[in-house]
Amino acid sequence: MIAQRGKVKVITGNSAAAYGAMLCRPDVATSYPITPMSEVAEQLSSFRANGLMETEMVEVEGENSAMNVVAGASIAGGRTFTATSSWGLSFMYDAVQHAAGFRAPIVMVIANRESPGILAVSGGQQDIISVRDTGWIQIIVEECQEILDTVIMAYRLAEDHNILLPVMVNYDGFYLSYMTTAVEIPEQADVDNFLAPLKKQPARQMLEPGVALGCGTHGIELGFVELRYRQCAAMERAATKLDEIDCDFGEYFGRSYGGQIDEYRTDDADIIIVASGGAVGTARVVIDAKREEGIKVGLIKLRLFRPFPRRRLAAALKGKKAIGVIDRSVDFGWNCGPMYMELRALTPEIGIVPMLSYIDGLANLDITVPHIARVVDEVHAAAKGKSYQEVTWIPLEE
């Protein structure tokens, strides 16, 4: 069975997120404004006000409540949705961890913005990094269509009874949030069909008035350890589950994104560039140009960040001669890019090869074609044995 062609609308990334959510028919959704995602809240409110969706919209008084409201609704049995960015994510941090501990299958979109610490109203991925240890699944998308599609896939992933973990769908704030492009909006019936398998599963535990079940018990000793273990085991299962769902989505809607990672011209590549988010689009242009020059370079788009797609990355990177990682954030622990640091952990599987960390794209400074071309050149030189700088802050080297 194949889905019908949807209607194409020219909309922003924020709007695409809202459409994705609406099509999944959440029971309860919350909204609190923060640049650059306020439009998600506005769009959902507009859908509600015009009878296009029956979701209970709760205009909360702060992001902490935004997460707690959906957590409560989720544990009571509902499908839920919320959205935020940078500081809003920081403000809901306790509730974010709590929701993951409770295994509440919430879906949240985050329009990534610089945080924490230095005030900025501009794009960056530090907010993703700031919550990487909360127990949420984190996916990073490249374009507006992918936002909408990934929100739908996120519900299939979160609510899978073998997963039951909340999912963050991340997209570049300011770039994707405000970028207006043609997006195909799937038909409601097709989205209902795609999510229908969830109804056939065994029902998850939920609050029931009059039933002596309590959510959020004290974990004592081995009980606590078991709960933690279950969280980790479910996270691990989520990696391959995402690949399966992406395949299903591709077969049904005609669009797929590679699941955990997308590999572009990597098979015969000598060197690999790893990037995430909107910068991937720019990187593809550079890869093609460099290939014309004779450099056998490939690109890996890191889509799934948590759980870290270690197996697929190890397989894709094995045998490569050098790797360049472009990070749109920093790792305070190691003074380098965080995704670079996590890729370094694959050294036992892929061998010791030159790995170069590039920090770029902070504070809405563009990751440009020349920047990525420079990355390819330096990684190519490193593969040939030339000495290289391990960490380069591209904006500070221009």
Place this chain on the structure above:
Amino acid sequence: MVEKKKKPKVYDYFQEKEDPYAGGVAWCAGCMLELTARFIPKVLGKDIVLVGCPGCSAPVLYGQNLGAWHRMSYFSALMTGVASSATGISRYYRKTGREATVVCFTGDGCSADIGFQPLSGAAERNEHIIYITYDNEGYMNTGYQRSSTTPLGASTSTTPAGTVGHGKPTPAKNVPLLIAMQGAAYVATATLSHLDDFAKKLAKAKEKSREGFVYIHIFAPCVMGWRIETDMSIQICRMAVRTNYFPLWEAEDGRFRLTNEVTSPRPIGEFINMVRKFSHLKEPDIAEFQQMVDRRYAVIKKLCALE
């Protein structure tokens, strides 16, 4: 043989015969939170969905691994998220057409301090929730630290009376009045010495929660934190009412009414002398305290006089 009395009126309000709590739970001897916790399902029924948070209620309301101390549906929120989680639960039940009574049950540390923002937000949105605070005037479970409902002059572990410090330097927040000023559907104060009054208010709360936000503030002395004898808790509740330190009032859709008017209040010294957390207060402090009590009561009285 003495003539046997009939059961008091308060029993008419009881929906449940069976106590949903286990017989032996880890609340102190003489704990007014225990009395409150066991009283609530008697009137509201045991099919309520309780939302609580860390505090003195947690060791009993939370489970321990798979085990539970009570038979009610329960969600353990964070202190920052009680009214908000309850909002989510309540909204989901409303959307799915399910009749349910969602009850937040927290201490004053949550309602007045760390959980005040979501409480105020839920009240403003008129969520269909009953929020019940047991006010023991401090963070008792963590060692009797002061909260913003700790009264002026009280000696607590973080405002101890010493050679330089004289107890808490500022008066308490009047949380029920703040929520009433937000226009909640029903707000009331209650305490454990006046159980008819408490039962009536709980019954009213259930009814009003079908229309909007309900807030009930319970004066619940803490044996350990206030340094009182285990058998004096009810006496202290009664004296709090008799001195107008804790007047019993309700505000239904913004209309205030004293539910137990004390026409000749006892001097506040009689209350203060019963509670050792005030034992360092001198005459001038007690006089200041009396002024504060009188002023606060006057405000409530004026509100009650409004049409």
Place this chain on the structure above:
Amino acid sequence: MVTKHKFIFPSEGAWSDGRERLLCLDTGSWRVARPVLDKEKCNYCSLCALYCPPQCLKDMGDYYTPDLDYCKGCGICVRECPRGALKMVSEGEFADDSAAR
């Protein structure tokens, strides 16, 4: 990943379950004195039962008696009884009872 652990929780998530049995503490072992009723004085006003925090005063039809499994010995019932029908008696007086469990 292989583990030796026998799983405590039947499902994913941190849920406690009070449907079949409840946890219970032996709070009766806390007390150092217990309330004793003079039935002659009791008029069944029920105030002791209403004010008892652990709600352990059992209704015997025309008087109340404490459930010694759970009575913590706080003394509120004694203090509140309007007819002075209750008094606290030291546990030591009942050394022949099996207070030790």
